[in-house]
Amino acid sequence: MPRISVKVDGVTYSDDVEPRTLLVHYLRETLGKVGTVIGCDTSNCGACTVHLDGRSVKSCNVLAVQADGREVTTIEGLATNGRLHPMQQAFHDCHALQCGFCTPGMIMQAVDLVTENPNASEAEIREGMEGNLCRCTGYHNIVKAVQQGASATASAAGGEQS
Amino acid sequence: MIPTAFDYVAPTSLEDALSALAEAGDDAKVLGGGQSLLPVLRLRLNAPEKIVDLSRIDSLRGISDDGDTIVIGAMTTHDEVARSELVREHAAVLAEAASTVADPQIRHRGTLGGALVHADPAGDLGAPVLALDAELVVVGAGGERRIPAGEFFQDLFETAVGEGELLTAIRIPKHTGWGGAYEKFVRVSHQWSIVAVAAVTRDGEAKVALTNMGSTPLRASAVESAIADGASVKDAAAKAAEGTNPPSDLNGDSDYRAHLATVLTRRALARAMGG
Numbered sequence: 001m002p003r004i005s006v007k008v009d010g011v012t013y014s015d016d017v018e019p020r021t022l023l024v025h026y027l028r029e030t031l032g033k034v035g036t037v038i039g040c041d042t043s044n045c046g047a048c049t050v051h052l053d054g055r056s057v058k059s060c061n062v063l064a065v066q067a068d069g070r071e072v073t074t075i076e077g078l079a080t081n082g083r084l085h086p087m088q089q090a091f092h093d094c095h096a097l098q099c100g101f102c103t104p105g106m107i108m109q110a111v112d113l114v115t116e117n118p119n120a121s122e123a124e125i126r127e128g129m130e131g132n133l134c135r136c137t138g139y140h141n142i143v144k145a146v147q148q149g150a151s152a153t154a155s156a157a158g159g160e161q162s
Numbered sequence: 163m164i165p166t167a168f169d170y171v172a173p174t175s176l177e178d179a180l181s182a183l184a185e186a187g188d189d190a191k192v193l194g195g196g197q198s199l200l201p202v203l204r205l206r207l208n209a210p211e212k213i214v215d216l217s218r219i220d221s222l223r224g225i226s227d228d229g230d231t232i233v234i235g236a237m238t239t240h241d242e243v244a245r246s247e248l249v250r251e252h253a254a255v256l257a258e259a260a261s262t263v264a265d266p267q268i269r270h271r272g273t274l275g276g277a278l279v280h281a282d283p284a285g286d287l288g289a290p291v292l293a294l295d296a297e298l299v300v301v302g303a304g305g306e307r308r309i310p311a312g313e314f315f316q317d318l319f320e321t322a323v324g325e326g327e328l329l330t331a332i333r334i335p336k337h338t339g340w341g342g343a344y345e346k347f348v349r350v351s352h353q354w355s356i357v358a359v360a361a362v363t364r365d366g367e368a369k370v371a372l373t374n375m376g377s378t379p380l381r382a383s384a385v386e387s388a389i390a391d392g393a394s395v396k397d398a399a400a401k402a403a404e405g406t407n408p409p410s411d412l413n414g415d416s417d418y419r420a421h422l423a424t425v426l427t428r429r430a431l432a433r434a435m436g437g
């Protein structure tokens with residue numbers, strides 16, 4: 001079995017993995033990072049979204065061996081010092097969930113989206129989130145949360161600079 | 163589901179990739195961005211014994227300027243193609259089409275080369291590549307071949323890439339100053355094209371190609387000649403389905419697609435011409 005070395009949420013892990021292991025299975029079953037969930041079998045739903053070298057990917061559609069030498073951030077790595085990431089806080093404040101199953105993927109994609117486009121319009125947010133399905137909310141509060149999370153992220157970044 | 167077990171290699175040079183493929187013969191499968199292959203393996207529609215991952219071969223990635231041509235490495239992602247200044251300036255229709263593929267996460271992984279070799283008739287990148295008269299660079303044990311896009315797509319999921327060969331680059335003649343538009347029709351977001359039309363135009367000239375109007379991307383030659391003969395956009399677009407044999411499926415029957423092709427061709431031409 002090939003041995004891989006991956007930095008996940010700031011910690012470097014080395015493990016032997018079968019080549020057919022999907023990244024999402026490695027995260028959940030080997031590392032116990034069950035915050036990342038599996039919602040479908042077709043790479044449509046986006047629930048398993050994580051960041052690979054800083055960009056959002058569906059971790060059911062990447063092999064663990066492909067992450068060798070790379071860096072992964074999951075929903076479990078967003079909070080710092082026990083404080084929610086501004087996007088997590090925004091989802092909480094805006095009640096952007098009902099059952100919550102899609103939420104980890106939604107938040108990871110939302111963070112990618114606002115990093116890329118801090119001033120995204122509502123239409124751009126709806127398009128940028130199109131790879132993430134929610135079967136409960138009708139998306140209304142999710143879009144609101146991404147808008148709030150975008151401005152909170154921007155002001156947090158501004159605060160750090162000054 | 164979990165794929166069946168396979169051996170995995172991730173060579174860092176083209177030569178090593180070709181020898182890994184040659185060694186494994188038809189038991190091997192090339193892994194590009196994995197956005198079509200991994201779903202196929204998970205559903206166990208295919209069970210290769212060996213996977214040759216191209217993602218560590220740097221020379222297959224990136225977009226460069228080669229005089230009157232732009233060269234896109236096969237492993238360049240949809241996201242990189244959509245954002246590239248070079249592509250937007252000289253092959254705008256391809257950048258637009260790449261931005262309509264799937265969703266952001268899949269565009270961060272999926273590659274232009276993978277999409278073309280996958281050759282799904284509903285895939286969005288074949289038509290723009292065909293409309294732009296691109297050449298596909300295929301490398302195998304016997305050396306390099308350059309294949310015109312018109313000869314590359316052979317049937318449903320079938321291309322001119324043979325066993326043991328790799329698509330390494332897509333060479334696109336610059337269409338600087340030409341208008342371009344990709345009109346894709348879907349009913350829900352993040353869906354494959356029901357029909358789509360790629361149009362590239364300049365004064366009195368149009369190159370038009372159709373997505374999902376047959377088993378391969380097709381040039382709409384009747385539309386192109388009508389424009390060359392001075393027909394109006396409306397009259398030319400009415401010929402979009404001539405000579406096509408569109409599929410019937412849950413998304414629409416063949417007649418519906420034939421009608422859609424005319425509407426989308428009219429829109430694509432009008433927008434490409436700045437109307």
Ligand SMILES: Cc1cc2nc3c(=O)[nH]c(=O)nc-3n(C[C@H](O)[C@H](O)[C@H](O)COP(=O)(O)OP(=O)(O)OC[C@H]3O[C@@H](n4cnc5c(N)ncnc54)[C@H](O)[C@@H]3O)c2cc1C
Binds near residue numbers: 044193236272329
């Ligand atoms: C949910 C979902 C929605 C999608 N929606 C769309 C859509 O709207 N429009 C669209 O066009 N596509 C869509 N796709 C497919 C996407 O575009 C894929 O990225 C693309 O089809 C395959 O590219 P890849 O790099 O991921 O290739 P892979 O999945 O790695 O490979 C695909 C095939 O090509 C072969 N291959 C790959 N690279 C090479 C190479 N360089 N040389 C030789 N053979 C190679 C592989 O062996 C395999 O047979 C969607 C996919 C998913 C999962």
